[in-house]
Amino acid sequence: MVIEMQQEVVGDEAYRYFPLGKYVVAAPGICGGRPTFKYTRLEVSLILSRVAAGEPLDELIAAYARSHLSREAVQEAIQLADAALMQAAQSLQLAPAV
Secondary structure, three states: OOOOOEEEEEOOEEEEEEEOOOOEEEOOOOHHHOOEEOOOOOEHHHHHHHHHOOOOHHHHHHHOHHHOOOHHHHHHHHHHHHHHHHHHHHHHHHOOOO
16 A cells, blocks of 8 residues: 655645544654654654553543544554554564575
């Protein structure tokens, strides 16, 4: 699957990103291109690690209210992480034995 770069104007600046989902993007020049929530510098890995540590989702969303983090965005990030893990596991099973 090829993901094409998108461009939007946000404020007075061009915002270029690769959409990984509706809410999760990889934007060159933003957080080293690591996945962030769209229109933020909030890294997905930070939020997922807090979810994994057991932080209640409502508290997490409230803590990042200024970043406009939504329940839907966090749920999408969890689904994308799950899909990536499943794909990695499948590729291990398909690799020829050495």
